[in-house]
Amino acid sequence: MRSIPYLSIVEKVAKMCQEANFELGNDVVEAFRDALKKERSPIGQDVLQDLIENANIASSERIPMCQDTGVSVFIVELGQACFIEGGNIYDAINEGVIKGYEEGYLRHSIVDHPLTREKSETYNTPAIIHIEVCEGAHLTIHMSAKGGGSENMSTLKMMKPSDGKAGVKEFILETVAHAGPNACPPLVVGIGIGGNFERCAYLAKKSLFRPIGHRSDRPEIAALELELMEEMNDLGIGPQGLGGDTTALDVKIEIEPCHIAALPVAVNLNCHASRHKEIRL
Amino acid sequence: MLISGTIFTARDAAHKRMFEAVEKGEDLPFDIKDQFIYYVGPTPAMPWMVIGSAGPTTSSRMDKYTPTLLDMGLKGMIGKGYRSEEVVASIVKNKAVYLAAIGGTGALISRTIKEMEVVAYKELGPEAIYKLTVEDFPATVIIDSQGSDWYSIGKTIFNDTKNKEKTQS
Ligand code: SF4
Numbered sequence: 001m002r003s004i005p006y007l008s009i010v011e012k013v014a015k016m017c018q019e020a021n022f023e024l025g026n027d028v029v030e031a032f033r034d035a036l037k038k039e040r041s042p043i044g045q046d047v048l049q050d051l052i053e054n055a056n057i058a059s060s061e062r063i064p065m066c067q068d069t070g071v072s073v074f075i076v077e078l079g080q081a082c083f084i085e086g087g088n089i090y091d092a093i094n095e096g097v098i099k100g101y102e103e104g105y106l107r108h109s110i111v112d113h114p115l116t117r118e119k120s121e122t123y124n125t126p127a128i129i130h131i132e133v134c135e136g137a138h139l140t141i142h143m144s145a146k147g148g149g150s151e152n153m154s155t156l157k158m159m160k161p162s163d164g165k166a167g168v169k170e171f172i173l174e175t176v177a178h179a180g181p182n183a184c185p186p187l188v189v190g191i192g193i194g195g196n197f198e199r200c201a202y203l204a205k206k207s208l209f210r211p212i213g214h215r216s217d218r219p220e221i222a223a224l225e226l227e228l229m230e231e232m233n234d235l236g237i238g239p240q241g242l243g244g245d246t247t248a249l250d251v252k253i254e255i256e257p258c259h260i261a262a263l264p265v266a267v268n269l270n271c272h273a274s275r276h277k278e279i280r281l
Numbered sequence: 282m283l284i285s286g287t288i289f290t291a292r293d294a295a296h297k298r299m300f301e302a303v304e305k306g307e308d309l310p311f312d313i314k315d316q317f318i319y320y321v322g323p324t325p326a327m328p329w330m331v332i333g334s335a336g337p338t339t340s341s342r343m344d345k346y347t348p349t350l351l352d353m354g355l356k357g358m359i360g361k362g363y364r365s366e367e368v369v370a371s372i373v374k375n376k377a378v379y380l381a382a383i384g385g386t387g388a389l390i391s392r393t394i395k396e397m398e399v400v401a402y403k404e405l406g407p408e409a410i411y412k413l414t415v416e417d418f419p420a421t422v423i424i425d426s427q428g429s430d431w432y433s434i435g436k437t438i439f440n441d442t443k444n445k446e447k448t449q450s
Contacts, residue, residue, distance in 0.1 A: 054386040064334040067387040107324040149339045182362035184384035236440040243435030273385045
């Protein structure tokens with residue numbers, strides 16, 4: 001058994017929440033630069049330039065790149081030989097989020113009750129935490145500060161097996177077209193295919209944690225990712241929906257086995273503020 | 282275009298309260314005649330800053346309330362994303378305008394905000410109504426007083442040019 005102190009998790013999570021909001025990943029900034037080289041719409045170029053400048057200001061002044069500092073979503077790989085000393089992993093992460101968001105002047109964007117809209121007492125929590133137990137004694141925490149605008153335009157559909165690849169593609173492209181400017185394009189599009197109702201949504205979210213440019217290791221899925229990206233960029237929505245080539249910076253697909261009668265598909269949109277951080281303990 | 286002058290902030294919760302005030306026949310917390318509302322819920326300002334990160338939020342969530350405010354003299358809104366048909370019609374009827382700022386550039390936009398003063402509903406925190414003094418605040422006209430919608434025009438113009446290039450090459 002390897003023991004990991006509760007407070008070390010709190011501290012590290014607090015720090016990663018701030019880093020996620022101040023420092024856009026290199027993969028995303030590089031994707032902006034690449035897109036800028038290819039973008040043919042003048043207004044699209046202006047937007048991409050502003051996105052690069054915005055990321056620079058956020059990083060040098062240490063202020064959030066976007067005022068929606070998001071819901072904190074975590075995917076945790078917890079080695080089964082780990083023991084959290086002094087508390088449990090869920091509390092440690094939530095405490096880290098409260099600390100990180102409060103001390104970092106990040107926004108408290110959670111309401112306690114979805115219908116009455118009463119605001120939660122605890123700063124920007126509860127976080128959404130998915131734990132995957134794995135072998136070994138390591139603890140890896142992946143975090144995303146997930147914006148509401150793009151989350152709101154995400155979709156899930158229980159399709160028919162006979163809809164096939166063509167039907168799935170159509171549904172995904174419709175989601176992107178319908179989202180238009182609302183989801184703050186250029187987007188990173190995360191797709192989950194298979195599993196069941198809740199599982200495909202999780203797969204779509206999980207796919208967004210892969211860095212931009214990382215293809216699926218299944219050749220047919222990697223090819224589908226590229227195919228979809230090309231078709232999305234051919235829609236002409238462009239940066240901020242003002243017209244242009246760059247609608248999607250990347251497309252990610254995760255698949256899993258499913259029931260003989262089912263073809264679940266979830267499309268989780270991420271805006272250009274694709275904020276992901278990872279720590280290993 | 283670049284905006285300089287005074288704008289007021291309001292998002293979901295403040296809109297709901299203003300709407301309820303109107304329904305009860307009460308006065309709004311500020312005179313909205315000829316004013317602009319910016320849909321934003323900024324991050325808390327760091328002690329050395331006027332305002333935190335302050336980019337636009339999705340406008341469509343305010344669609345339900347907007348025609349009423351336009352009828353009361355509101356001149357324009359700044360946000361991001363589509364508006365409903367009712368809002369577009371009301372913009373035309375009231376000769377108003379809808380502008381978009383670049384979603385997700387809160388750090389960049391906050392530099393153009395020079396003063397911030399709370400006007401109403403302070404307890405709503407980032408969702409309260411603030412009066413902002415802005416200088417060269419960047420925005421794009423999306424829906425003008427004729428009802429033209431730049432989101433569809435921009436896309437059409439771009440796709441037409443692209444297709445022309447394709448057929449020429
Ligand atoms: S969708 Fe993303 S970039 Fe746009 S406002 Fe929300 S968090 Fe910011």
